[in-house]
Structures are given as C-alpha cells and as structure tokens.
Amino acid sequence: MIATVGAHGGLRLEGHKERSTETPIALAPPPECAILPLDQHAGMRAEPVVKVGERVMLGQPIARPQGEISAWLHASISGRVATIEPRPAAHRAGDSTLSIVIESDGRDERWPAHTSMQDFRERDPIVVLEHIARAGIVGLGGAAFPAATKLMGALRSKDCTLLLNGAECEPYISCDEMLMRERAHDIVLGAEAIAHAIGASQCVVAIEEGSSLAEATLREAVSRASAGSIRVAIVPNVYPAGGERQLIATLFGREVPFAGLPTDIGIVCQNVGTAAAVAKWIQDAQPLVSRIVTVTGDGVRRPRNLEARIGTPFSQLIAACDGYTERMHQLLMGGTMMGIALPSDDVSVVKATNCIIAASALDLQPRAAEMPCIRCGNCSEVCPARLLPQQIHLNARASDLEGLERYGLMDCIECGCCDYVCPSQIPLVERFRAAKPELAKHLMARSNARDARLRYETRNERLERLEAEQRQKLEEKRRQARTRSP
Amino acid sequence: MSVWLALLLMSALAALAALASSFAASQSRARARDALIGAINDLLPQTQCGRCTYSGCLPYATALAEGTADINQCPPGGDTTARSLARLLNREAKEVDARFGAMPATSMVAWIDEPACIGCTKCIQACPVDAIVGGARFMHTVIADQCTGCELCIPPCPVDCIDMRPFAPRFEAASSMRPQR
Amino acid sequence: MPFPTSEPPHVVAPLTVSRVMRLVIYALAPTIALHVVFFGPGLLIQICLGIITALAAEALALRVRRKSVRQYLLDGSAVITAVLIALCLPPLAPWWLIVSGTAFAILLAKHAFGGLGMNPFNPAMVGYAVLLVSFPAQLLQWLPPQVAELERVEISLFHTVTTILTGSLPAHLTWDAITSATPLDALRTNLRMGMTMQEAHASPIFGGLGGRGWEWINLATLVGGVWLLAMRIIRWQIPVAMLGALALCAGVMYAIDPGVYAGPVFHLTSGASMLGAFFIATDPVSAATSDRGRLIYAAGIGVMTYIIRTWGGYPDGVAFAVLLMNFSVPLIDRYTIPRIYGHAERP
CATH class of the missing domain: 3.30.70.20 (Alpha-Beta Plaits)
Structure with a gap:
C-alpha cells in the first residue's frame, strides 16, 4: 500500500535513475591525495587533532567535534598530512574552506585502535550511542547532520519511532536504491543498532514506489532480522516526498512543528545510508571514510554508482566512469532540483556528496526570459510546505518584512517545486534565499528586543523594590530613634 | 402638551444614551490607549538608549500614542522601525531624523x-x-x-x-x- | 575546465506565460466556431479588429512605459482580452465599439495599473463594462441565432464587413427587422410585462436548456473549459464554485416560485455563464490566490451574477459580478492564507 496521508503538493518528476542503476556498485580507487574539509557536516567545524607532516592511517581520527552539533573526521587513506589550509569545497559551491589534505603512501593501512561492537544487543543503549558518536557518521541523505546528535535528541522522547529514509526524492540520485539492492543486510543491522541505542520499539523503512528490486531485497533482509519490528513502507514517487518533514507527513500524517524537530513528535529519521554506515562501524570498526556516490548524467560516459573514499576529487570519479562526453555542460552535486552547480571538478567528495551529475543540455531545461507573476497559483499548488510563493515573491520584491513573515518565508524548504512550475519563469528559490537573511536578521532583532525588554522591566521592578525596601528600613530606623530619645 | 412631553422624553433618552456612550468610550479609550502603547512598544528595538529624548522605549511609545512624539526619533530601530510605526499609526512614512543620532550600519x-x-x-x-x-x-x-x-x-x-x-x-x-x- | 554555474533548481517545466495564454485561446475555439455558426461571421471581424487594437495599444503602452516590446507584446494576454471583449459584443456592432473597448481595457485597465500581472480588475470585463454603461443600445443589437425554428436573417460576409465598418445596415435591412433580444433579456422583459414563466418560455427563442443557439455556445465553452482543466491551465475551484453558486441560487429561487424564476439549467446555459466560469473569472491576475480564496471569490461571482440577472438593470451580470468580486480580492486574500506545514491553524 502506498501511503500519502497528510502530504501536500510536490511534483512527479522524471526519475532518470535507469542510467546509473544498470551496473552494480563499483569500488573507486583510493585517491592519491584526499582533501577533507573540516566543516563538511552541519553545525560547528571540527578541530584538527593532527599536525602537518604527521603520518596518519586509514580511519584514524584527524579532527574532533567542537560544540554540541559537530562530528569526528577520519583519515580516508593512509599517508602524510600534507597541509591544513583552505581548499575549494563542493558543499560550498567551490568556495574555499579549511581542509586537511592527506597525501597517500599507497599502503592503505588501517588504524588498529578502533573496536567493533558486534554484541551491541547486550550492551547498555547509552554505551552503544556513545560508540556510534565516535564514527563520525552524519546524515548521508545530503544534509550531513551529525547522526549521533540527532539520536541523542531521540532520548528525550520515551518511545521514538525510527524512520529510515530510502526514498531519494530527487531525480538522478540512485545511491540509496543501489545500497538497498546490494547491502540490505547492512541497513537492517544498522537499524537494529540504532533502534537499540535510542530504545525505539518501532522501525519503518520508507522506500519509493517503483524500485521493486530494492524492495524485494529489503523485505527479504527484514524478514531475516532478529527483531521482527521493522516494517517496509512504500511512498509515492513524488518530489520531495523523500524530504524528512515531507516523508513524515506522507507516512504518518503528522507534521513536525515549525522550529521543532521530528523527535518532538516521537520520530527520528535517518537515511538508509546512515544506517549502513552504522553497521560498518558496529561490525567492522570502520568509521565513515567512504560512501556511495551516484555519478550520472548525459555528460559522463559510463554512469554508475561508486563507493568512493571521502576526499576523493570529483575529477577522479569522473575518470573512473570513463570521463566526460563531448556533450558535458554543467557539473552538479546533488540532484537537479536542489543540487549545487560547481564551477570546477577540482573539489572532493564530502560526506554529503550523494550524487554527481555531469549534465548535458539534454539533462537541463534552461529558463526562458522572466515575466511578471500572473498569480496563476501553480506554485502554491505544488508547495510541500503549503505556502503561497506568489505572495512571498510580491512581498520580497517590496522588501516587506512583515509580509514575508506573515506568508512564512522561513518555512520555505527551498525544494524548488514552485520554481519548476512557474510559467513566468521567475527564479523564486533564488529570490527567497536572497530574502531570508534579511528576514532572519529582523526576527532575531525582534526576539532580542523582546528579551531586552523583559530584562529592562525586571530591572526596573527590582530597582523599585530595592528603593521601597530602603525607604522602609529608613522609616524603621527613624522610628527606633524616636522611641529611644523621647 | 404632548409635543413637549415627546421632546422632553426624547431629550432625556438622548442625554442618557450620550452619557452611557461617553462612559463606554472613556472605558474603551483607556484600554485602547494601553493596547496602542503596547503595540508601539513591540515595534521599538528596546535598546532603552534614550536617543529619542525619552527615558526609554516605553516612555517614547507612550509619547507616540499621545501624539507628542514623531515616528522618526529612533535611530537604533532605523528606517524599518519608522516604517512600521508609520503603518501602525497611520502616519506618513519618513526616514529617521539625523538629529537624534546616526543609524548604526552594523549592530x-x-x-x-x-x-x-x-x-x-x-x-x-x-x-x-x-x-x-x-x-x-x-x-x-x-x-x-x-x-x-x-x-x-x-x-x-x-x-x-x-x-x-x-x-x-x-x-x-x-x-x-x-x-x- | 570551468563549468557554468546556476542557482537551483536546474530544471524547470517547459511552461511559459505565452504558452498558457495560447492554450486559453485554443480552448476558446469551439465557442468561437459555434458563435459563427449561429450568429454569422461578424465575430471573426470583431476579433480581428480587437486583436489589432489590442496589440497596437499594448505596443504603445509598452513603449511609453519603456518595457521590452519584444518580450511582452506577443505574450498573448492582450489577445485574450480582445477575444473576450469581442465575444461579449453583438456580431454586427460598429467597429468603434470593439476598438474603444479594447483600447480602454489595455491602456487603462491593464497598463495604467502596471501591466501584465498587476491589474486588479479583469481588463476585458472593464472594457466591456465601460461599453455597456456608455452605449447600452448598441450592445443590445443581437441577431437571432440561425436555427431552423427562427426566422433566418442572411447577411453576407461583405455586408457584415460594411455594417461593422460603417455602422449602418445595407439598404434592404433595418435594425428593427433583424435584431432580437437575447434569451436572458427577453425573459426579463417578458416577466416584467407580467407574463408567467410558461408564457415567456413559449417564444421560439428558447430551446431545451436555455436560449436556442446560446445553449450550444455555452456547451461548447464548457468543452473548451474542461479541456483547459485537463491541461491543468486552470483549476477546478473557480468554475465549480461559480457555476455551483449560480445553480444553487437559481435552484432555490426556482423551487420557491417556478412561475417567476428561471431554473438552474437555464442560467447555466445562458448568456456568459460558461465563458465567465472558465475563461473570465479564472483570470488568475485579478482572482483570489489561494484555493480557499478562489472558492469564495468564484462563489461570490456566481451569487452576484444571479442577483444582477434576476433583479438588476442589466440583462447579464457576469461582467459586473466579476468586477465586484475583483474589488474584494485583497480582502479575501488576507483571510484565506493557508495553514503552513508545521504551524497551528491561524487564529
């Protein structure tokens, strides 16, 4: 049965997944030189724990988390730390960010200090959780949110449902589907470990309709799982049904409150790739040093899925797919709807790199000249957040911050559905993105003002109270003086 | 005779209605004034800096509600605040008067x-x-x-x-x- | 090698404003065809005059406003305005009616407010309303539909052209002899004269559903409208709410006194009901913007249309109903903002 409760809007897009799913996942050769940005997870940048010139081994921790939201970073090859300096990064659209650069010694020696935890079922959940936190695992769906932080959040609610997201909502991306086809057992093992760590009694794996092969292997793996509480759910192939908040609405008919988290409604969501990464850590003591990357598009000769080390240059993955075709036009990381266009393939795979699209003109649909909004309402029909993009657009043009707030600019998830269907070809997402910082600043200033006012009022009350007390004391003393000297 | 009676009755009724409505108005006016001051205060940046020449944001809000202050006296709030105040108070929008101090470019x-x-x-x-x-x-x-x-x-x-x-x-x-x- | 960069999304649907407008014009083809069948080729000449005027006015306005003539002139919106006005005018109306109406619509109702996308009122309906208020006599000079039951008035294409261009009929014809009230008008006049519904309906201009000829034109419009729905150019809310409200009002009044009030089927297939529901009220620029807002907006049009038709001074009410509801769009929009994902219902 296909669940669609509570979902609004969305688009049915051409999947373009066949190209990259014909051949099994291949192993990309480890790079000569791995570039590892320190901020490749959401939250605070990790802090290097190795020095330039130091020898590191595969899987050795090279940067540690800072602050509450952060993640460990591990060496993805063995070799020598060549430098720690800003390098162009894929997740920053080619802008530079502080990175650790490791030159390979070709030996691929593993760091021996990590231990597996195959007996996790007998361990205390919190120990398992702490163990997972050391693997540097982040959400592999694309947001790169530190997995352990998210799982910690799940401890707040008594019985969380673990939702494993296997629904790639964006066209072209097929890494999760290939993972489910080939490594369904890893996913199930990872799911069990996570469920044990957070005390979840329920686990749902969401999978897109139409990927029957993945569904079959997954069902088979689930049926062999020791705990019988994993359920496979099919979601419609609607973009962006694979977005966390949209998936929850689709499956459970419930909405994650604004500025809240899924754990607020007792759900914790992880990508299937994340679960597989947890399994590798639990079973083989291998931290997150590689991931599956879809390399596809009309601009590459042999589209396929590659298991690539984190830090592998894009150019090397393209080479592993026999290079560009002469139709190659544009390089994207991510899908065609939300992906980042990169000026150069001189960047490396980060933990969030789920897909590299070498797009030809056939893959892309260029925009026509922009026309004024005719308020046709196509955008609000497809908006998964149930916004009125046409009104946000008007208010953004007028720089009306109150209007932007009223129409919920901050609730925009930048999925691009409105942009896609706009007959006036208005780059709505670009406009909304541009307007967001201004509104965020305004909202911040207002909440600061509210706090300042509260402190001001409390202070005034306190001063009045002190003055009254002093007056009273004075009065008291005068009275005493009067009684003493009649 | 009946004409006078009618006139008297109607005048009495009118007087009563006038009294009642003026009482109601005074009651609701006080409440409306408080609500207006609150609404104005919500728009002010709460720096309590006194650059508006009043001793804090609330006194300035009160002065605005009473009509004794202008909307362009708050440099920290800047033109955004002046615009919001103009909208709330139905006054003509204007930029912040430079005499009350410069607007900070960054906080x-x-x-x-x-x-x-x-x-x-x-x-x-x-x-x-x-x-x-x-x-x-x-x-x-x-x-x-x-x-x-x-x-x-x-x-x-x-x-x-x-x-x-x-x-x-x-x-x-x-x-x-x-x-x- | 450097690759070009762009902001996401990197793909967009091959849908443009001019394509939307073109499909709307295609959808009007059945209406235009049947109109010509029943009322002669006058409409085609009116449409030509209208389109020429609309494009000229559009070009002038764009020039004056320093906008790109190349980008906007052929977006199709001006053509739709012209065709809609032409469809509302009697086929033999003198040329200056369509010319002045269309020019007014484009210059004042559209460009004076900021051009495409900015007009608060439906330009075609503004143009038509101005004509209706200024020249009511000329706008009532409808011909009887060319059906077997009615006396046929054969006017050749040549005479149609000369009549439109000179404003006077060929020598062998007189206006009194060839014009006939529209069914809505006839019904109203007859009822005013004290006839019962049965007596009024005895006239041969009434057919099985509404007026002869008119009922078929309305059904053709319905076909075109449903096609637009299927092409997802318009959505169901506006047509359904408008026709539903109109049918409901008519049904209730008919149930109260069938001797005085015409039934819902008559109302749905008379005058500009279908044209209004699928092609006029659905003009997105001047309509409410949210789904709920559109239901309210269109239901308002349906009710106003019924009220004006039944108790007002004009034979058809669609134009004024649309304009009146255009006025209330900002208000409707203000109170029909949908609940955003993850937020509680607005107070």
Whole structure:
C-alpha cells in the first residue's frame, strides 16, 4: 500500500535513475591525495587533532567535534598530512574552506585502535550511542547532520519511532536504491543498532514506489532480522516526498512543528545510508571514510554508482566512469532540483556528496526570459510546505518584512517545486534565499528586543523594590530613634 | 402638551444614551490607549538608549500614542522601525531624523577593556538591560549577546575603558553553509 | 575546465506565460466556431479588429512605459482580452465599439495599473463594462441565432464587413427587422410585462436548456473549459464554485416560485455563464490566490451574477459580478492564507 496521508503538493518528476542503476556498485580507487574539509557536516567545524607532516592511517581520527552539533573526521587513506589550509569545497559551491589534505603512501593501512561492537544487543543503549558518536557518521541523505546528535535528541522522547529514509526524492540520485539492492543486510543491522541505542520499539523503512528490486531485497533482509519490528513502507514517487518533514507527513500524517524537530513528535529519521554506515562501524570498526556516490548524467560516459573514499576529487570519479562526453555542460552535486552547480571538478567528495551529475543540455531545461507573476497559483499548488510563493515573491520584491513573515518565508524548504512550475519563469528559490537573511536578521532583532525588554522591566521592578525596601528600613530606623530619645 | 412631553422624553433618552456612550468610550479609550502603547512598544528595538529624548522605549511609545512624539526619533530601530510605526499609526512614512543620532550600519555592542577596568560598578548601574556583570573592585564584562548597544555605560566610566565594537556572533551557525536538505 | 554555474533548481517545466495564454485561446475555439455558426461571421471581424487594437495599444503602452516590446507584446494576454471583449459584443456592432473597448481595457485597465500581472480588475470585463454603461443600445443589437425554428436573417460576409465598418445596415435591412433580444433579456422583459414563466418560455427563442443557439455556445465553452482543466491551465475551484453558486441560487429561487424564476439549467446555459466560469473569472491576475480564496471569490461571482440577472438593470451580470468580486480580492486574500506545514491553524 502506498501511503500519502497528510502530504501536500510536490511534483512527479522524471526519475532518470535507469542510467546509473544498470551496473552494480563499483569500488573507486583510493585517491592519491584526499582533501577533507573540516566543516563538511552541519553545525560547528571540527578541530584538527593532527599536525602537518604527521603520518596518519586509514580511519584514524584527524579532527574532533567542537560544540554540541559537530562530528569526528577520519583519515580516508593512509599517508602524510600534507597541509591544513583552505581548499575549494563542493558543499560550498567551490568556495574555499579549511581542509586537511592527506597525501597517500599507497599502503592503505588501517588504524588498529578502533573496536567493533558486534554484541551491541547486550550492551547498555547509552554505551552503544556513545560508540556510534565516535564514527563520525552524519546524515548521508545530503544534509550531513551529525547522526549521533540527532539520536541523542531521540532520548528525550520515551518511545521514538525510527524512520529510515530510502526514498531519494530527487531525480538522478540512485545511491540509496543501489545500497538497498546490494547491502540490505547492512541497513537492517544498522537499524537494529540504532533502534537499540535510542530504545525505539518501532522501525519503518520508507522506500519509493517503483524500485521493486530494492524492495524485494529489503523485505527479504527484514524478514531475516532478529527483531521482527521493522516494517517496509512504500511512498509515492513524488518530489520531495523523500524530504524528512515531507516523508513524515506522507507516512504518518503528522507534521513536525515549525522550529521543532521530528523527535518532538516521537520520530527520528535517518537515511538508509546512515544506517549502513552504522553497521560498518558496529561490525567492522570502520568509521565513515567512504560512501556511495551516484555519478550520472548525459555528460559522463559510463554512469554508475561508486563507493568512493571521502576526499576523493570529483575529477577522479569522473575518470573512473570513463570521463566526460563531448556533450558535458554543467557539473552538479546533488540532484537537479536542489543540487549545487560547481564551477570546477577540482573539489572532493564530502560526506554529503550523494550524487554527481555531469549534465548535458539534454539533462537541463534552461529558463526562458522572466515575466511578471500572473498569480496563476501553480506554485502554491505544488508547495510541500503549503505556502503561497506568489505572495512571498510580491512581498520580497517590496522588501516587506512583515509580509514575508506573515506568508512564512522561513518555512520555505527551498525544494524548488514552485520554481519548476512557474510559467513566468521567475527564479523564486533564488529570490527567497536572497530574502531570508534579511528576514532572519529582523526576527532575531525582534526576539532580542523582546528579551531586552523583559530584562529592562525586571530591572526596573527590582530597582523599585530595592528603593521601597530602603525607604522602609529608613522609616524603621527613624522610628527606633524616636522611641529611644523621647 | 404632548409635543413637549415627546421632546422632553426624547431629550432625556438622548442625554442618557450620550452619557452611557461617553462612559463606554472613556472605558474603551483607556484600554485602547494601553493596547496602542503596547503595540508601539513591540515595534521599538528596546535598546532603552534614550536617543529619542525619552527615558526609554516605553516612555517614547507612550509619547507616540499621545501624539507628542514623531515616528522618526529612533535611530537604533532605523528606517524599518519608522516604517512600521508609520503603518501602525497611520502616519506618513519618513526616514529617521539625523538629529537624534546616526543609524548604526552594523549592530554595535559595548566592550570593556578588562585590564583597565577598576571595578567601580558604575557601568553596571547604568546598563538598562542588565547586560554587564561584575562585582565591586572586580573586573566587569559585557554579555555581548544581551547588549543592546545603547552606549549608556560609556559616559559613567571613570577610566574610559568602554568601547563600542561590532557585534560578532560567538559561532557561525550551520546556516552559513549553503542550505541543503 | 570551468563549468557554468546556476542557482537551483536546474530544471524547470517547459511552461511559459505565452504558452498558457495560447492554450486559453485554443480552448476558446469551439465557442468561437459555434458563435459563427449561429450568429454569422461578424465575430471573426470583431476579433480581428480587437486583436489589432489590442496589440497596437499594448505596443504603445509598452513603449511609453519603456518595457521590452519584444518580450511582452506577443505574450498573448492582450489577445485574450480582445477575444473576450469581442465575444461579449453583438456580431454586427460598429467597429468603434470593439476598438474603444479594447483600447480602454489595455491602456487603462491593464497598463495604467502596471501591466501584465498587476491589474486588479479583469481588463476585458472593464472594457466591456465601460461599453455597456456608455452605449447600452448598441450592445443590445443581437441577431437571432440561425436555427431552423427562427426566422433566418442572411447577411453576407461583405455586408457584415460594411455594417461593422460603417455602422449602418445595407439598404434592404433595418435594425428593427433583424435584431432580437437575447434569451436572458427577453425573459426579463417578458416577466416584467407580467407574463408567467410558461408564457415567456413559449417564444421560439428558447430551446431545451436555455436560449436556442446560446445553449450550444455555452456547451461548447464548457468543452473548451474542461479541456483547459485537463491541461491543468486552470483549476477546478473557480468554475465549480461559480457555476455551483449560480445553480444553487437559481435552484432555490426556482423551487420557491417556478412561475417567476428561471431554473438552474437555464442560467447555466445562458448568456456568459460558461465563458465567465472558465475563461473570465479564472483570470488568475485579478482572482483570489489561494484555493480557499478562489472558492469564495468564484462563489461570490456566481451569487452576484444571479442577483444582477434576476433583479438588476442589466440583462447579464457576469461582467459586473466579476468586477465586484475583483474589488474584494485583497480582502479575501488576507483571510484565506493557508495553514503552513508545521504551524497551528491561524487564529
């Protein structure tokens, strides 16, 4: 049965997944030189724990988390730390960010200090959780949110449902589907470990309709799982049904409150790739040093899925797919709807790199000249957040911050559905993105003002109270003086 | 005779109605005035800096509600606040009057040169929003997140160790990364 | 090698404003065809005059406003305005009616407010309303539909052209002899004269559903409208709410006194009901913007249309109903903002 409760809007897009799913996942050769940005997870940048010139081994921790939201970073090859300096990064659209650069010694020696935890079922959940936190695992769906932080959040609610997201909502991306086809057992093992760590009694794996092969292997793996509480759910192939908040609405008919988290409604969501990464850590003591990357598009000769080390240059993955075709036009990381266009393939795979699209003109649909909004309402029909993009657009043009707030600019998830269907070809997402910082600043200033006012009022009350007390004391003393000297 | 009676009756009724409605109006006017002051105060930046010539945001809001102040007297709020006030009060929008001080380009916060501080607590007493901590004879410091940039702590400082500096958030949030799903 | 960069999304649907407008014009083809069948080729000449005027006015306005003539002139919106006005005018109306109406619509109702996307009122309906208020006599000079039951008035294409261009009929014809009231008008006049519904309906201009000829034109419009729905150019809310409200009002009044009030089927297939529901009220620029807002907006049009038709001074009410509801769009929009994902219902 296909669940669609509570979902609004969305688009049915051409999947373009066949190209990259014909051949099994291949192993990309480890790079000569791995570039590892320190901020490749959401939250605070990790802090290097190795020095330039130091020898590191595969899987050795090279940067540690800072602050509450952060993640460990591990060496993805063995070799020598060549430098720690800003390098162009894929997740920053080619802008530079502080990175650790490791030159390979070709030996691929593993760091021996990590231990597996195959007996996790007998361990205390919190120990398992702490163990997972050391693997540097982040959400592999694309947001790169530190997995352990998210799982910690799940401890707040008594019985969380673990939702494993296997629904790639964006066209072209097929890494999760290939993972489910080939490594369904890893996913199930990872799911069990996570469920044990957070005390979840329920686990749902969401999978897109139409990927029957993945569904079959997954069902088979689930049926062999020791705990019988994993359920496979099919979601419609609607973009962006694979977005966390949209998936929850689709499956459970419930909405994650604004500025809240899924754990607020007792759900914790992880990508299937994340679960597989947890399994590798639990079973083989291998931290997150590689991931599956879809390399596809009309601009590459042999589209396929590659298991690539984190830090592998894009150019090397393209080479592993026999290079560009002469139709190659544009390089994207991510899908065609939300992906980042990169000026150069001189960047490396980060933990969030789920897909590299070498797009030809056939893959892309260029925009026509922009026309004024005719308020046709196509955008609000497809908006998964149930916004009125046409009104946000008007208010953004007028720089009306109150209007932007009223129409919920901050609730925009930048999925691009409105942009896609706009007959006036208005780059709505670009406009909304541009307007967001201004509104965020305004909202911040207002909440600061509210706090300042509260402190001001409390202070005034306190001063009045002190003055009254002093007056009273004075009065008291005068009275005493009067009684003493009649 | 009946004409006079009718006139009398109607006048009495009219007087009664007038009394009742004026009472109701006075009641609701007081409430409406309070609500208006609250609404104006909500729009003000709550720096309590007094640049508007009033002693704080609430007094300025009260003056605005009474019609004795203009909407362009709040430099920290800037043109945005002036515009919002214009909309709320149905007045013509105008830019902030430069006579009340320059509008800060970036948000500034007070910063104490801690080695120079003698711990006199004068700035603590001057701070309208309790954003400075420290004890007598001990070094003081500004909680930058809570400082509204009112500059009221600068004049009382006997050793002139307080400066205004651009506010730098303590850490770069994840939002600085290109938003991703 | 450097690759070009762009902001996401990197793909967009191959849908443009001019394509939307073109499909709307295609959808009007059945209406235009049947109109010509029943009322002669006059409409085609009116449409030509209208389109020429609309494009000229559009070009002038764009020039004056320093906008790109190349980008906007052929976006199709001006053509739709012209065709809609032409469809509302009697086929033999003198040329200056369509010319002045269309020019007014484009210059004042559209460009004076900021051009495409900015007009608060439906330009075609503004143009038509101005004509209706200024020249009511000329706008009532409808011909009887060319059906077997009615006396046929044969006017050749040549005479149609000369009549439109000179404003006077060929020598062998007189206006009194060839014009006939529209069914809506006839019904109203007859009822005013004290006839019962049965007596009024005895006239041969009434057919099985509404007026002869008119009922078929309305059904053709329905076909075109349903096609637009299927092409997802318009959505169901506006047509359904408008026709539903109109049918409901008519049904209730008919149930109260069938001797005085015409039934819902008559109302749905008379005058500009279908044209209004699928092609006029659905003009997105001047309509409410949210789904709920559109239901309210269109239901308002349906009710106003019924009220004006039944008790007002004009034979058809669609134009004024649309304009009146255009006025209330900002208000409707203000109170029909949908609940955003993850937020509680607005107070």
